[in-house]
Amino acid sequence: MIFTETERAYLSTQRLGRLATVGPKGDPQNNPVGYAINDELGTIDIHGYDLGATRKFRNVQGNGQVSLVIDDLKSVQPWQVRGIEIRGRAEALTGQPKATDYTSPEVIRIHPHTVFAWGLDGSGHGMTKRTAG
């Protein structure tokens, strides 16, 4: 189990994550992505339309370090943001089973090493950090 019950319940309410990858010059890019928890492998899998042709895929091929953040604004007044940041090492896989008719046979597979979570239990600003995997 990568995630706690609370985290898993939260993730089930959110459809988009944002994936940060790093280019060859240490230049980050940041993109909205769908994501799937792969319970069998203990990974987060990212599929996409023509994923293999994207710069994020090439970035992962060059530097496997990634950060995926899933969050939302729970309240504006007071300002309360909640979410989960997953840092890990990703593989850029080709020739995988297609997840849907709309996605290509590549996968960015994240092996989490650190999970940060904040605001999920309604207690405000506190952040938890733990090592995963």
Added chain:
Amino acid sequence: MIFTETERAYLSTQRLGRLATVGPKGDPQNNPVGYAINDELGTIDIHGYDLGATRKFRNVQGNGQVSLVIDDLKSVQPWQVRGIEIRGRAEALTGQPKATDYTSPEVIRIHPHTVFAWGLDGSGHGMTKRTAG
């Protein structure tokens, strides 16, 4: 003007962006942030609670390359994500005027060099890319 009218209208509807920064080992982190368009300087300014104590602030001190993405899921069926990714060089400034009572006197000030936008005009998957600044 950093942004087109369409982009500016979109940004006015979104409160959170996600800021990717890069650590000393090429390790990205990714965090939800509020943001403000600084029309006078042509920058995006990020304030925060105790911003100077955060790892993203230290990351910017070490590597000014950042990516800020502002996006949302316009439609699930069909799947339509829209948004703007702003890549640029950021300054980690101290001793600035406080934006609000709840923010500290530091600012991450992004000087955009490339702006990507997609889905804002309702035309689907097309992405525009342009050089800014």
